[in-house]
Amino acid sequence: MDRSLTLPELVKALRGAEVFRNKCRIRPMAETFAALASACGIPNGDDAAAIPDGDGYLLLAAEGITADLVRQNPYLAGRCAVLANVNDIYAMGGRPLAMVDVIGTPDEASARELCRGMRDNAARYGVPVVGGHLLRTSRDSSVALAILGRAKACITSFDARPGDLLVLVTREHGQWLADMGFWNATLPEDDASLVPHLELLPRCAEAGLALAGKDVSMAGIAGTAIMLAEASHVGCRLDLDRIAPPAGVPLIPWLLAFQSYGFLLAVSPGRLEAVRALFAVPGLATAAIGAFCRERRIVLRRDAEEAVLWDLAAQPFAGVAR
Structure with missing residues (x-):
């Protein structure tokens, strides 16, 4: 864990990142299509x-x-x-x-x-x-x-509930492309496991182990967690002590990185062990890195200290919610 920055400094760095600003630029489009999405019964933002x-x-x-x-x-x-x-x-x-x-x-x-x-x-x-x-x-x-x-069954952005755990599934082996902010975990030697690892997601949905989730997009773990909470009309806490970047990758770039194989899932505590068992295959890592809550704020936690990363009640992020 990188201790060189205080939590307020971490918050400032994340909020000032270009990938965060790019997600915020979705707001006008979300507002434009909101009425149409409601009329069609198919919400935008997933x-x-x-x-x-x-x-x-x-x-x-x-x-x-x-x-x-x-x-x-x-x-x-x-x-x-x-x-x-x-x-x-x-x-x-x-x-x-x-x-x-x-x-x-x-x-x-x-x-x-x-x-x-x-x-x-x-x-x-x-x-x-x-x-x-x-x-x-x-x-x-x-x-x-x-x-x-x-x-057959969907994992959506709209069904995370207060009390659900925020679970990160990643591939452990990869190449860090620092200039692109990209964790490349789909190397040529992984071809045999590429699709089987992805197939675990529909199996997770069909077994009812996770109702909500998103892939880790260009806004990284931090931005994707905000978008998932916003779409579900909840808040969440990110426990930085449970987030372990790969060797040689600093914490802030890791929190902002696009992952070629990375998924955030909202999992009820009673189903966590079943989710761990499903993804317990060579090459994958599964970690509960936080939890969802009713208060619509995304909070970073390290040791006993907390800092608000984003207050959704005060300011939309991508502006997408059911």
Whole structure:
């Protein structure tokens, strides 16, 4: 545990992070679509939209990749587009079916690299890219993917309850990409376990072990916990003493990092051991790192000291709630 910063200094650093500001920029869109979402009965703000269908749900999601990454490394950007979308479906307790892409590029070379990245990672996850759209742009390249999945039972962002434990599931082995704030736990040597580890999420949903959760997104553990609490209209406490970054990774970057395999789950205390048992496979780590509460504040706790990271009653974060 990094003791070089006080809790107020940790709060200041997290609140000032660009990934936090980016999540706050969702608010105007959330407000714009709020009435439509209510009319349709499908709330916005989840990892994927859950559309009732027969005895389960169709899951629909989309992800775009930052322009800087597309510009610097179009192949990696294509791979990341697949990763982000596949995680969104599994985070909901579903299984992905197929993807389509939208590519904007001024040259054929960038388009080919984007497509090659998508093709290679789609093959790793066993999810086909079945179509898409190509735009000729005058300057920058861009890429976005949409994905369709299906779930028998959902893990949502809207069903965390006071008293539930906040449980983090991660892959222990990985590579820290400090310049990208990215914990890459999907290395080539992990191909055999990649999908089996993700399959534990729908198994968790179908067994009723967790009703709520999210994948650890670009706002990291800290920002994702805020979004999960906000969507569920609750608060939560993050116990920093229970959060162990990988060797060589400082605490603040770890709290803000995107994880290629990282999920936060809301688990009732009576089901914690069953969740631990489900994810007790080689390569995975499961830890209860906090708990949800009625008071709509996200609090950091270290030893006996506490500091408010975000007061949702006073200020929205992404502005998304049921």
